[in-house]
Amino acid sequence: MSKQRIVEIENVSYKYEREWVVQDVNLTIEEGQFLGLVGPNGSGKSTLIKLMLGLVKPRRGSIRLFGQSIKQFKNWQEVGFVSQKANSFNSGFPATVLEVVMSGLVSRIGMFKFFNRKHRDKAIQALKTVGMEQFSNENIGDLSGGQQQRVFIARALVSDPSLLILDEPTVGVDAEHVTEFYNLLGRLNKEEGITLLMVTHDIGTITEHATHVVCMNKTVHFHGASEEYEEFSEQDLNRLYGHSVHQLTHNHEHHGVNPHD
Numbered sequence: 001m002s003k004q005r006i007v008e009i010e011n012v013s014y015k016y017e018r019e020w021v022v023q024d025v026n027l028t029i030e031e032g033q034f035l036g037l038v039g040p041n042g043s044g045k046s047t048l049i050k051l052m053l054g055l056v057k058p059r060r061g062s063i064r065l066f067g068q069s070i071k072q073f074k075n076w077q078e079v080g081f082v083s084q085k086a087n088s089f090n091s092g093f094p095a096t097v098l099e100v101v102m103s104g105l106v107s108r109i110g111m112f113k114f115f116n117r118k119h120r121d122k123a124i125q126a127l128k129t130v131g132m133e134q135f136s137n138e139n140i141g142d143l144s145g146g147q148q149q150r151v152f153i154a155r156a157l158v159s160d161p162s163l164l165i166l167d168e169p170t171v172g173v174d175a176e177h178v179t180e181f182y183n184l185l186g187r188l189n190k191e192e193g194i195t196l197l198m199v200t201h202d203i204g205t206i207t208e209h210a211t212h213v214v215c216m217n218k219t220v221h222f223h224g225a226s227e228e229y230e231e232f233s234e235q236d237l238n239r240l241y242g243h244s245v246h247q248l249t250h251n252h253e254h255h256g257v258n259p260h261d
């Protein structure tokens, strides 16, 4: 049986003003994949995510989520999102960890209704999944960047999404906690069966964790399994990034084989 197509992007282009920032993008994400989305600054990664979340409409092309046109799509609880700025609350922000996680249920229960015991239990369960339940009553602003990031993942998980989208989640997380963070994502992917899409600059590390990699600069230059990405030559990457990426790619061997798309 073939896997469900979670996201299908067909010939999508988008511009804010005059210049196309996303151009003719074709991308399919299948159930169970852990996809790393990499590309230089300003290459349209966040815009592509905004398109998938229905925050902006494609100027050209079409998007389907869970087999349904995004124009009609209503099951937004299926899609969890953790934004880039999610881990930068200042200390003193007046919300507890549990409240932040429960706020992920607002779209489900509707505004002006009250949270009940069931919602609270779901939030605690989500905090357990990310290993943060002991911080439930702490103030969100008192936690470290990495801890806040986990809380925001719990907030995204509280509505039981099948797809979790993360925009540069490792920014602001200490290097020593990044591996732990990837392990958490790996567990969500393999054990909870959640399809993951993660935007990252960690082009050296992502292949160790993601099943697939997409390399974009306005359009998709490479899409394939992580092992194939290792074959994507350093020269190809340099061309894409416009400068040397040697230091970013750790010590992976690149064999100068042409990528296929």
Ligand code: ADP
Pocket (backbone or CB within 6 Å): 016, 017, 021, 039, 040, 041, 042, 043, 044, 045, 046, 047, 048
């Ligand atoms: P990335 O996430 O890869 O860094 P973005 O999708 O944020 O790239 O940006 C792609 C391009 O679109 C950039 O040139 C950026 O300046 C531009 N851009 C992003 N957001 C807006 C906006 N709200 N209005 C106008 N231009 C924007």
